[in-house]
Amino acid sequence: MNESNEHNLGDFSNLENGELLSCEVGNLEILLCRVEGKIYAIEDNCSHADTPLSEGRLSGFQINCPLHGASFDVRNGAHSGPPAYTGVRCFETSETDSGVTVKIENENSEPEDGPQTGFFQTR
Numbered sequence: 001m002n003e004s005n006e007h008n009l010g011d012f013s014n015l016e017n018g019e020l021l022s023c024e025v026g027n028l029e030i031l032l033c034r035v036e037g038k039i040y041a042i043e044d045n046c047s048h049a050d051t052p053l054s055e056g057r058l059s060g061f062q063i064n065c066p067l068h069g070a071s072f073d074v075r076n077g078a079h080s081g082p083p084a085y086t087g088v089r090c091f092e093t094s095e096t097d098s099g100v101t102v103k104i105e106n107e108n109s110e111p112e113d114g115p116q117t118g119f120f121q122t123r
């Protein structure tokens with residue numbers, strides 16, 4: 001069953017380009033960031049070993065995991081390679097005068113349902 005829920009997270013007009021933050025939506029931790037004027041939202045949990053990506057470094061559209069350095073594209077959640085094996089979930093966002101809305105499909109699904117853009121062997 002496909003469920004879709006939109007959550008208005010409030011006003012993030014003060015979030016500057018290159019800034020990121022973490023927020024809780026239901027039972028999900030979501031990383032919000034602004035790049036080139038647009039808000040992006042991905043799951044705030046590295047697919048490699050459950051580390052908050054919001055503690056990492058954002059460089060352009062890439063967020064680097066603070067633990068082992070895997071990077072993920074905030075536009076689609078895709079990972080760039082090892083040690084992560086899969087991407088992370090990415091959520092559609094919209095921003096209006098009434099705030100930022102994040103659309104979460106299948107809210108209770110497991111992270112494995114997120115984009116899987118490749119499989120890398122580490123040896």
Ligand code: FES
Binds near residue numbers: 046047066068
């Ligand atoms: S926990 Fe993120 S790369 Fe290992």
